[in-house]
Amino acid sequence: MPTFVYMTRCDGCGQCVDICPSDIMHIDKTLRRAYNIEPNMCWECYSCVKACPHHAIDVRGYADFAPLGHSVRVHRDEEKGTIAWRIKFRNGKKDMELLAPITTKPWGTGYPDLAAAAAPAGDMVKGENLYNEPKYVAMNDSALATLESNGLEIKEGVYY
Amino acid sequence: MFMTNPFDALTSLISADVMQMYIVVMAVLVAGGTILDMMHKKSAKYFFENAEKAKASATRTVSAGEKVGLAVGTVASEVLTSSEFCNTKRRISHLLTMYGFIIFVATSALMIFECDTIATSTLAQLWHIGAIMLCLGGYWFWFFIRVDVNSEGAKWYKLVRADIFIVSLFTTATFGLIWSYLQSGGAHGAVADMGWTTLFFVLFVISNTTLFASVLWSKFAHMFFKPAAAYQKKTTIADGSRENLPGEFDLSSPEVQARFPDIPEYMGKNPEYMGPGIRRESPNHY
DSSP: OOEEEOTTTOOOOOHHHHHOTTSOEEEOTTTOOEEESOGGGOOOOOHHHHHOTTOOEEEOOOTTTSOTTOEEEEEEETTTTEEEEEEEOTTSOOEEEEEEESOSSOTTOOOOOTTTSOOOOHHHHHSSSOTTOOGGGSOOSSOOOOTGGGTOOOOSSOOO | OTTSOTTTGGGGTSOHHHHHHHHHHHHHHHHHHHHHHHHHHTHHHHHHHHHHHHHHTOSSOOOHHHHHHHHHHHIIIIIHHOTTOSSHHHHHHHHHHHHHHHHHHHHHHHHHTTOSSSOHHHHHHHHHHHHHHHHHHHHHIIIIIOOOTTSSOOOTTOOOGGGHHHHHHHHHHHHHHHHHHHHHHSOTTOGGGOHHHHHHHHHHHHHHHHHHHOTTTSSTTHHHHHHHHHHHHHHHHHTTOGGGOOOOOOTTOHHHHHHSTHHHHHHOSSOOOOOOSGGGSOSOOO
16 A cells, blocks of 8 residues: 655655655655655555655555554665564564565675677577576476476575 | 844834834744644644554553653754754754754844843844854755755745745845844934835844744744654654564674574675665755
């Protein structure tokens, strides 16, 4: 469900306005505080929720991961490099915390060096795959690619 | 100009009683405006409801002594040093504006009520310093820091209702300074004869009245509810309810690594600092 702003927490800094991919976080013309101008267009990407330095933005989570009435809040700490989530059920008893690093590589170092990459060969130009797309993520004629067929497995935690 | 009480020369035109009455009316307008604002926005109701909610999910009880400590901390940190601003420029601009306003208003009242305990020249100097601080902070905010509420590259001269407070604030200080300067150049006691001086005095009174009379429509009342919000935020951290926010975690702490064992697996025992992500740039792209 769409984002909403706690007006007493917001100081109108504009971080959410800047980061919103749908450009729907605006600053109110009377109170100079942020608000969601078009809740229907919010896809709950949580970008503004994570970017807000005052935790002034909240989202009511859907029932697909916890019964309705729960609270799902996130704290993204750039100094410590952590992103922590807390999901609390409406009965107040089930209370879970999750933690992950924001990134496992220093910021600004993960860009592919496209100039050094080989030019696409003829097959690649005519094929459906995107440039440099790993073959195991694409559909192909022979079979549906699976984790097993590509020698991969899912592990608990955040791996990327 | 800086050593002269600007309200002295006014007494030939306006009696001291009228000036004192004006100050009282402005104080009543601020109090009334704040109460109406509170009723209209239901902010007090919201605060109490929120406090009840926080209490229900508290993990520990905050003692009275701790509450006093939190209140002192709020005054020392959020109120006196505007620590809640993450943006240093905004914080400095806010401090200049806030202290400029307090000095300006307090010295105006003291000079108009003819306070004898502090020398008039000192008060006059402080009045001018306050006005200059207000101008510095106000114009800095207006031209360089202000969020563009229209998100469309609106020009600095485009005014919206959100600007009532800041515009009336820096126009009050600007017109006050110009009036004081023009008056110091002219003959004392002949204010009414001096066209420009009178004009700027009238503008000064208009912007002053707008500032104090528009509390219901401007963000003037933030000086009352912001400290309350800051205190409430500190209380939720102290009582463990934390507004349902997750705790603070340090990736290199052994307890955190024991609780989330996948982290040391791909980050190592001592995860390095990756640098700022979102905060590499300040928000100014709208």
